[in-house]
Each structure stands twice: as structure tokens, then as C-alpha cells.
Amino acid sequence: MKLTTRDLILCGIFASITAILSQISIPLPFTTVPLTMQTFAVGLTGVILGAKRGFTSQLIYVLVGAVGLPVFAQMTGGMGIVLGPTGGYILGFPVMAFVVGYFKDKFDSQIAIIFGMILGLLIDYSLGTTMFILITKMTLMQALAYCVIPFIPLDLVKVVFVTILGTTLSKRLYLNKV
Numbered sequence: 001m002k003l004t005t006r007d008l009i010l011c012g013i014f015a016s017i018t019a020i021l022s023q024i025s026i027p028l029p030f031t032t033v034p035l036t037m038q039t040f041a042v043g044l045t046g047v048i049l050g051a052k053r054g055f056t057s058q059l060i061y062v063l064v065g066a067v068g069l070p071v072f073a074q075m076t077g078g079m080g081i082v083l084g085p086t087g088g089y090i091l092g093f094p095v096m097a098f099v100v101g102y103f104k105d106k107f108d109s110q111i112a113i114i115f116g117m118i119l120g121l122l123i124d125y126s127l128g129t130t131m132f133i134l135i136t137k138m139t140l141m142q143a144l145a146y147c148v149i150p151f152i153p154l155d156l157v158k159v160v161f162v163t164i165l166g167t168t169l170s171k172r173l174y175l176n177k178v
Contacts, residue, residue: 014058017041018057018093019065021040022036022071027074033151035154038089042096042097044162045058045097046100048170051098054097055094057097058094058096058097086128086131086132088131089124091131110164113167114159129143129148
């Protein structure tokens with residue numbers, strides 16, 4: 001995929017939006033996984049930029065955080081975070097953005113975007129939970145109770161808001177038409 005200067009600027013802007021929304025973070029008492037707006041930003045990126053640019057944007061976000069800039073939740077960054085217990089969720093963001101963007105690009109309907117968001121979240125949950133289990137040695141049920149189940153209700157609300165906001169902004173910005 002050849003990226004134009006415009007594409008790279010858009011990818012950088014959405015990587016920055018993800019970094020900003022990642023700072024809306026509420027630590028929960030029963031888990032080290034904070035409640036954030038990261039998945040909202042990732043989904044929005046996929047809807048507005050599409051699959052390829054969405055993937056690139058989130059890859060930029062992950063790489064910028066991996067080199068140490070404090071773009072992850074609670075102003076953290078570095079390889080320790082990416083390779084730590086919750087790093088799998090971060091590593092899943094480019095894939096999630098690609099999946100959401102793919103459904104937006106291919107079908108361009110709100111139902112398809114909702115399906116893409118749910119599938120993207122399931123992939124992100126799977127990657128993140130697998131890495132969490134490998135590092136912490138928790139059982140699958142413990143990891144799900146700790147890292148996934150408490151976040152499902154808010155993530156479903158995010159799916160609805162991403163779909164509404166993303167489709168509205170996408171139509172107004174004409175980013176997928178060029």
C-alpha cells in the first residue's frame with residue numbers, strides 16, 4: 001500500500017487522538033487493567049480511516065508507545081508495557097482498527113460496522129487475554145474475570161457511539177472517498 005503525505009498526516013492525527021483518549025483512564029480496584037477510551041479511539045480510527053490507514057495509524061501509536069513516549073493509559077510507555085501483562089491488548093489495536101475499517105470499507109453500513117467493532121473487540125480480547133495468561137499464569141476464567149468481563153458493558157456502549165459518531169464524521173470529512 002502506497003501512503004500519500006495526506007494519508008500519513010491522517011494516520012498521525014488518529015494515533016494522537018488514540019494517545020489523548022488513552023489518558024481518560026479510570027483505575028479499577030479489582031484489576032490492573034484500567035478502564036480507558038482506547039478501544040473507542042481504535043474503533044473510531046477504523047471507521048473514519050478505513051482498514052489500511054486505520055491499521056497504520058494504530059501501528060504508529062503502538063510503536064511510539066513502545067519507544068517510550070507516554071501515550072498509553074496513565075501516561076505510560078515503553079517496551080515494558082507492550083511486553084507486559086496487558087500489552088497484548090495494545091498489540092491488538094492495529095488488528096482491531098483493520099477489522100473495523102474492513103467492514104466499513106466493504107459494506108459501509110452501520111450493522112456492518114457494529115459487527116466489525118464486535119469482531120475487532122473479540123480479537124483484541126483474545127490477543128490480550130492470551131498474553132495476560134502467558135505472563136501471569138492465571139487460568140482462562142481468572143483472566144476473563146479480571147480483564148474482559150468487567151469491560152464488556154462499557155465496550156458495548158462504545159460500539160454504539162463509535163458507529164454513530166464514526167459514520168457521521170466519515171460522511172462529513174469525505175476521508176474514504178479519496
